[in-house]
Structure formats: C-alpha cells, structure tokens
Amino acid sequence: MSxxxxxxxFLFTLGTQITFARNVYYFYKKNANIxxxxxxxxxxxxKVYLFKDSEVIRKKSYExxxxxxxxxxxxGMGSGYRNGDLNWxxxxxxxxxxxxxxxxxxxxxxxxxxxxxxxxxxxxNNIRFGLDFGFGIIxxxxxxxxxxxxxxxxxxxxxxxxxxxxHDVIDVSTYLxxxxxxxxxxxxxxxxxxLIGYSYHAQxxxxxxxxxxxxxxxFTVPLGPFSGVHDSEYRTNWYGPWLxxxxxxxKADWSVATRYSHHWVSYEADATWNLRTDxxxxxxxxxxxxxxxxxxxxxxxxxxxxxxxxxLEFGMETWDTTxxxxxxxxxxxxxxxLTFNEANWDSWWAGIGVRRYF
Numbered sequence: 001m002s003x004x005x006x007x008x009x010f011l012f013t014l015g016t017q018i019t020f021a022r023n024v025y026y027f028y029k030k031n032a033n034i035x036x037x038x039x040x041x042x043x044x045x046x047k048v049y050l051f052k053d054s055e056v057i058r059k060k061s062y063e064x065x066x067x068x069x070x071x072x073x074x075x076g077m078g079s080g081y082r083n084g085d086l087n088w089x090x091x092x093x094x095x096x097x098x099x100x101x102x103x104x105x106x107x108x109x110x111x112x113x114x115x116x117x118x119x120x121x122x123x124x125n126n127i128r129f130g131l132d133f134g135f136g137i138i139x140x141x142x143x144x145x146x147x148x149x150x151x152x153x154x155x156x157x158x159x160x161x162x163x164x165x166x167h168d169v170i171d172v173s174t175y176l177x178x179x180x181x182x183x184x185x186x187x188x189x190x191x192x193x194x195l196i197g198y199s200y201h202a203q204x205x206x207x208x209x210x211x212x213x214x215x216x217x218x219f220t221v222p223l224g225p226f227s228g229v230h231d232s233e234y235r236t237n238w239y240g241p242w243l244x245x246x247x248x249x250x251k252a253d254w255s256v257a258t259r260y261s262h263h264w265v266s267y268e269a270d271a272t273w274n275l276r277t278d279x280x281x282x283x284x285x286x287x288x289x290x291x292x293x294x295x296x297x298x299x300x301x302x303x304x305x306x307x308x309x310x311x312l313e314f315g316m317e318t319w320d321t322t323x324x325x326x327x328x329x330x331x332x333x334x335x336x337x338l339t340f341n342e343a344n345w346d347s348w349w350a351g352i353g354v355r356r357y358f
Contacts, residue, residue: 073121073358078313080351082112082136084169086203086236086344088269088287090326093339100151101341105234107205110141110164114349126179128193134171140164143207149217158221159214162207167233169347173199173261177246190249199263201238201293201319203345208232210275226275233272233282236343238293238319240265253303263293267321267343280329287340289324293317307357316348 089104113136120130141164149155175197182192210232215221244261266289273284297315304310326340 069124071122071124074119074355075358076116076118076311076353076355078116078311078351078353080114080116080313080349080353082114082169082347082349084110084112084141084203084345084347086110086205086234088343089341090287090338091341093323093341099148099154100339101148101153102338104146104148104153106142106144107164107207107234108142108144110205111139112136112169112347112349113139114351116351116353122179128175128177128179128195130175130177132171132173132175134169136169138164138167138169138205141205147219155217156214157217157219158212160210160212160226162210162232165206165208167204167206168202169204170202171199172201173197173242175244185249188249189251190247193246195242195244195246195259195261197242197244197261199239199242199261201236201265201345203236204233205235206231206233231272231274234269235271236267236269236345238263238265238267238291238345244295255301257299257301258297259299260296261294263295263319265291265293265319267291267324269343278331280331283329285326285328287324287326287343289321289340289343291319291321291343293319293345301355304354309355309357311353311355313351313353314349317346319343319345 085106085108087104087106087108089101091100091102092098093100114134115136116132116134118130118132120128122128143162143164145158145160145162146153146156147158149157175195177193177195179191179193181190185192209225211225212221212223215223240263242261242263244259246257246259248255248257267287269287270283271285272282273279274281276284279285295315295317297313299311299313301309301311321340321343323342324340326338328336328338330336
C-alpha cells in the first residue's frame with residue numbers, strides 16, 4: 001500500500017509540472033507572433049504583458065507567480081569503476097521431504113566500467129526536479145551454481161563455476177524535492193532537500209567457460225569443462241518509488257554533498273539457460289517478487305572555471321527481495337513453479353566527472 005501511495009503522489013506532482021510546460025508550449029504555438037514582457041518592478045505576483053504588433057493586449061494579461069521561473073539548472077557527466085555481487089536461490093518452502101534451498105546462483109567480484117549522466121533544475125520556489133542515468137559495462141567476474149538434496153544447503157550434489165563474460169547494468173532515477181536551509185546550519189552555505197522519486201535498475205549478466213567441479217550423491221554429470229554456457233544469461237529488473245534526502249554544504253570553491261534513498265521495488269527477472277535442453281529458449285524461467293533497497297553517495301566538488309565544476313563521487317547500494325515465484329518453462333510446453341527464496345544485489349562505485357551550471 002505504501003508503494004502505491006508514494007507512486008501516486010510522485011506521478012501527480014510530476015504531472016503538474018508537465019501540464020504547465022505543455023500549456024506554455026501550445027500557447028506559444030498558437031500565438032507565434034505574440035511577444036512577452038515581464039514586469040519585474042513588482043515582486044509578487046509578476047505581471048506578464050502580451051504584445052501583438054507593438055500593442056498591449058490587455059485583455060490577455062496574465063498573473064504569473066514567480067515559482068514557475070527557473071532559478072538555476074545543471075548538467076553533469078562522469079565515469080568510474082564499479083564492483084557488484086548478485087545472488088539468488090530457490091527451493092521448496094513447505095515440503096517435508098524436498099530441500100528449502102534447491103539451487104543457488106552467485107555472481108561476485110564483477111568489474112564494471114561505469115558512466116553517468118544527470119540533470120537538475122531548481123525553481124524559484126525552491127522546488128527541485130532531476131533525472132539521473134547510469135550505464136555500466138561488465139568486463140569480468142565469477143559465477144557459482146550449486147544444487148542441494150537437503151534443507152539449509154546440505155548434501156550438495158552439483159557445483160559448477162563459470163566466468164562472467166559481459167553485458168551491462170542500468171540505473172535510471174527521477175526525483176522531485178524541496179530545498180531549504182535547516183536552522184542548525186543557518187550560518188553556513190548549506191542546503192537540505194527531502195526527495196521523492198521513482199527508479200529503474202537492471203543487471204544483465206552473461207557467463208561462459210563453465211566447469212563442473214562437483215558431482216555427488218549419484219549425480220552423473222562428468223567433471224570438467226562443458227560447452228555452450230557462453231550463451232547463458234540472467235536479466236534482472238528492479239523498479240519502484242523511493243524516498244530520500246540530499247544535504248550539501250559549501251565553503252569557498254569547495255562543496256560536499258551526500259544523498260540517501262530508500263527504495264520499494266518490484267523484482268522481475270528471467271534467464272536463458274542453454275545447458276538445459278529440456279528448457280525453453282531463450283526464456284527458460286522467470287522470477288517475480290518484491291523487495292527493498294538502499295543507496296548512499298558522497299560527492300566532493302570543486303569550482304573549476306566559469307560555471308564548470310569537477311567532482312569525485314563515492315557510493316554504495318544494497319538490495320534484497322522477499323520470497324516469490326520461480327516459474328520454469330519446459331520445451332514440451334509444461335510449466336512448473338517453485339518458491340523463489342530471495343535475490344540480493346550489492347555494489348559500490350567510485351568515479352570522477354564534471355558539472356556545468358546554467
């Protein structure tokens with residue numbers, strides 16, 4: 001219920017800003033030969049006079065509140081290194097004879113080349129609106145796939161390892177906030193901004209060079225390398241609303257900002273499991289559940305030249321899901337379901353970049 005309310009509030013607020021921009025656009029489109037002059041002699045509200053052929057159209061004068069004018073905006077871009085770990089497991093939650101953890105997959109120490117782009121707009125009523133986009137290319141990592149006969153990861157009968165062969169991670173987030181200076185920091189050049197937002201995150205992982213290193217309890221797969229695994233993939237999607245804050249303090253040419261956000265997400269994932277010829281390809285199974293996540297970052301920025309700033313950024317995140325559905329699609333048309341116990345994604349990153357203020 002809380003996720004629904006947060007999403008509804010965010011969409012309503014964002015829709016208000018979009019509606020205002022759309023109305024301004026269609027007004028100009030309809031009255032292309034009309035010019036505008038803003039009377040700044042009065043403080044509130046500002047009166048906008050409309051001119052046509054050098055004559056004031058007084059019957060179409062508008063009272064425009066100052067909050068609709070942009071105070072400042074900025075664009076930034078950066079790059080850096082990111083390291084991530086992903087794992088999930090499934091089993092039989094309510095069985096007296098079958099294991100509660102049947103299969104567990106881990107991808108760890110994934111090396112990721114990270115690129116980021118973001119924009120931020122501050123309106124004169126202290127409202128902020130922003131968009132963050134991040135894209136990372138996975139270059140290396142390790143994979144382990146274990147299967148068990150008994151509860152609590154006992155009697156491991158199969159284990160294989162593989163190398164992470166590539167693909168990407170994606171992070172997109174938009175937010176709205178209200179910026180002010182807390183009483184405690186009135187003597188400093190500082191800003192505190194409660195934020196509400198919506199985000200989407202994905203990890204698309206390809207693994208290759210698989211090797212069977214354990215076959216026990218009658219499991220007959222031979223030990224050693226096996227082919228074909230280079231086409232296996234696991235694709236995740238985490239999306240939902242979030243609440244958080246940003247705090248920034250400045251001194252001379254330097255500033256430090258930290259941002260924290262807590263996320264409520266839906267989790268949807270699917271896989272191409274080409275080692276199992278009895279599975280459908282390319283969508284062999286899917287995972288559906290809900291979860292939560294936390295992200296925190298620290299940015300150290302220095303004024304460089306004119307309106308340009310250089311920055312260093314450090315951040316980390318952790319995401320976890322509740323139990324849900326593991327749905328398997330067989331080549332003969334059958335579909336089976338197990339309990340999806342959990343998925344976990346953790347990463348940290350460090351990078352540099354530049355930001356241009358307007």
